[in-house]
Amino acid sequence: MYHQPVSTEGPKYKQICQNLKTAIESGTYGAGFRLPSEHELVQTFGASRVTVSRALKELQIGGLIDRRAGSGTYVRASTVKQHAFGLLIPELGQTEIFEPICQGMVAAQEAHNHVLIWGRSLAGSETTEADAKDVCARLISNRVSGVFFAPIEANPQKDAINRIISTMLSDAKIPIVLLDRDIVDYPQRSKFDVVGIDNRRAGCVATQHLIDAGCRRIGFIGRPHLAPSCVARCNGYRETVSNSSIPLAPTFAERLDPSDPILVGKVMDRHKPDGIVCSNDRTAALLMRTFATLKIAVPDQVRLVAFDDVKYASLVTVPLTTIHQPCDQLGAAAIQAMVQRIESPDMPPRDILVDFHLVVRESCGARMARDRSSS
Structure with a gap:
């Protein structure tokens, strides 16, 4: 089994993740290759099963491997780059319009094998600037390829909070696709793509x-x-x-x-x-x-x-x-917009409108x- 000395810098799961990633990217573990079992990896790296499992999860989120129940873990055979996208939806579960939109996103991303990361939901009207910074820091630490964000409303501090979220993600070079609405009032226009209806x-x-x-x-x-x-x-x-x-x-x-x-x-x-x-x-x-x-x-x-x-x-x-609002179509359009934005980051901001x-x-x-x- 391929095994190079593991760096002592950073958490153990990240060291294991980097070791396996290097083996995959170098071609040592080629497309379709079955990785050693978790038990074998535990012995090889001298780590706990929980730590090894977390490292494999990181590789899965990064689109490098597929974990198949009852079969094992395989290097993903795909010529299309896989992405992990973050979801930042305030009051998810209370504002019903976003649940079916997210379902549409899930259906669309499955066709392309992208991964959606459901972060901690913000409380909308009760969200503070500290809450916003914390949830953004988590998404950034997860190294997501992009974030779908439904700007906060019904909050006296909504403009400041939305500005904090968009600035932190932009500074981290993470693309943003806005759902349903912009972060500024008409006739102003932000620099982000917006998916919604007219x-x-x-x-x-x-x-x-x-x-x-x-x-x-x-x-x-x-x-x-x-x-x-x-x-x-x-x-x-x-x-x-x-x-x-x-x-x-x-x-x-x-x-x-x-x-x-x-x-x-x-x-x-x-x-x-x-x-x-x-x-x-x-x-x-x-x-x-x-x-x-x-x-x-x-x-x-x-x-x-x-x-x-x-x-x-x-x-x-x-x-x-x-x-x-055709929520399934909005979800699919959001996924498509994000992939296009990643592939062409210099495109001008777009209003992507689905009919109603x-x-x-x-x-x-x-x-x-x-x-x-x-x-």
Whole structure:
């Protein structure tokens, strides 16, 4: 078995990893070669089984070997460079739109044998600058080839935290692909690729649907510290109302806690809207619950549209009309964008847009319209 003296610098697992990597890159262990068993490596390097296993995991993440259950560990036979990508998704598990996007990424990366590293999830609204630095340091220490990052929103310090994350990764020469939104508000543009939908156009489509449904006093409601994607949706709403050939009430956009009945009640009393474009499905679901407390009927008194089409959009009390994001396509597009960015690092930053469609349910008054047409 190939075995050269191991450097005494650094942790033992890294020494073993470097030794095996050198053997693979020199051709001593060629493509398809079956490496010695973990037991043999333990004896050869005088290390624990845990340490050897960790070294092999590093080689697997680096795309140099395949570990096959019941068969052994083999040098990967591939002419395509393999990559390990980090995932930095705040509130993963709470913000439902990113789970199916990540599933789409997993499906896409399996076709190319890339590895996704699921790092510690940031807490979104509770994330601190120290948290951001810590998670970036972990990704950098894992020597990832690139990071998929969904910028933090709903946090008073979001701009500073997003800037810290992007700066640390950029200084480490790690490419970043942003998911859903940029780290700066329109019309500014960061230097990173962004994969998402055309949120401004989506805002236009959602608003025009309410106009076509008969609404004439339409507003926009989002939570405080809106993400750039939600700001773009609001811009689309304003543009559509302003350019409408039908006389409409002046636009209004409120940033508030949609679960606060006092604030929501004041907005309803002041503007008396008959239609509301919500920044996303979560905002719409919370607003719908608050309306129930205030005895405001959806869609009889006010009609709602939103964005994302998450799982519960069809399960809320009044099924939600919403812009559907094709999450599997977004995930696949993100993987493709990252590989292209690694291969061509000097390309200008790109907006990679996947098409969307409106899913019409009951919150916009679709049933009321059908009942009128059939009577």
